[in-house]
Amino acid sequence: MKQMEDKVVLITGAAQGIGFATAKAFAEAGALVALADFDKDLVNKAADQLRAGGYKTLAIVCDVSDDAQVKAMVDKTVETFGRLDAAYNNAGIQNVLADAADQTREDFDKVIGVNLRGEWSCMKYELQQMKKQGNGAIVNCSSIGGILGGAQRGTYHAAKHGVIGLTKSAALEYASKGIRINSICPGIIHTPMLDGMLNSGQTEVIDAMLKSVPAGRLGRSEEIANAVLWLCSDASSFVIGHTLVVDGGYSIQ
Numbered sequence: 001m002k003q004m005e006d007k008v009v010l011i012t013g014a015a016q017g018i019g020f021a022t023a024k025a026f027a028e029a030g031a032l033v034a035l036a037d038f039d040k041d042l043v044n045k046a047a048d049q050l051r052a053g054g055y056k057t058l059a060i061v062c063d064v065s066d067d068a069q070v071k072a073m074v075d076k077t078v079e080t081f082g083r084l085d086a087a088y089n090n091a092g093i094q095n096v097l098a099d100a101a102d103q104t105r106e107d108f109d110k111v112i113g114v115n116l117r118g119e120w121s122c123m124k125y126e127l128q129q130m131k132k133q134g135n136g137a138i139v140n141c142s143s144i145g146g147i148l149g150g151a152q153r154g155t156y157h158a159a160k161h162g163v164i165g166l167t168k169s170a171a172l173e174y175a176s177k178g179i180r181i182n183s184i185c186p187g188i189i190h191t192p193m194l195d196g197m198l199n200s201g202q203t204e205v206i207d208a209m210l211k212s213v214p215a216g217r218l219g220r221s222e223e224i225a226n227a228v229l230w231l232c233s234d235a236s237s238f239v240i241g242h243t244l245v246v247d248g249g250y251s252i253q
């Protein structure tokens with residue numbers, strides 16, 4: 001029997017990058033996978049790609065910064081697959097690089113709205129379903145930006161620090177109710193988000209960061225996916241409120 005045989009998982013930001021790799025890992029582990037993303041064409045393509053491999057998938061268009069869409073996303077998953085065993089709240093965006101004195105209110109609201117309030121909203125509606133079932137596992141996506149500072153990245157880092165606080169607090173509330181909630185902190189992972197940073201002229205900063213990765217290379221999306229899979233599986237049944245750093249050793253220096 002496969003590790004996640006017939007389990008139902010919901011993944012946000014699943015159209016590409018880490019989210020898609022995680023959807024693929026869960027599908028290969030036997031799960032029924034709801035892929036959610038605000039990019040309609042990309043998420044349909046991603047779900048079709050997995051379906052072509054013989055896996056059961058569902059594509060949902062959802063902007064996680066909109067509570068009504070988040071509620072509808074959870075409802076659609078449960079209507080289609082009957083329950084919700086696991087969720088990976090992964091959707092996230094970068095902030096516009098700027099010193100604190102120059103950051104705009106608009107960018108602050110946008111980044112916090114997706115990276116922090118979006119994860120809060122996803123977790124809230126997922127928990128409403130998992131409470132009814134009396135079980136479930138949730139992983140929230142933080143970052144090494146959730147445990148370290150980053151010049152010109154204050155809003156992103158604030159949101160990612162916040163995710164860890166939300167995770168630990170909710171984990172306490174549901175630990176005795178059969179629901180485990182953990183967070184993951186990816187290091188520098190090669191995804192379209194990283195390509196976007198390189199294309200926007202952040203090559204020098206990324207190169208400098210890479211020189212400080214003890215593993216000596218970029219991480220792969222599959223390496224985050226495997227960690228999320230473990231956190232959602234029974235193999236981690238006593239792991240609660242944990243912040244799992246997967247960064248090639250970057251943050252231990």
Ligand code: NAI
Binds near residue numbers: 186192
């Ligand atoms: P990506 O940009 O390659 O993919 C993110 C996906 O989220 C895209 O498909 C995008 O359409 C979707 N998305 C963005 N805003 C959304 C919204 N409001 N509602 C629904 N979907 C939305 O990003 P990547 O690199 O795969 O990152 C995934 C997560 O991992 C993010 O939360 C990011 O902050 C985090 N992370 C990434 C790192 C990296 O080095 N790539 C490092 C640490 C954390």
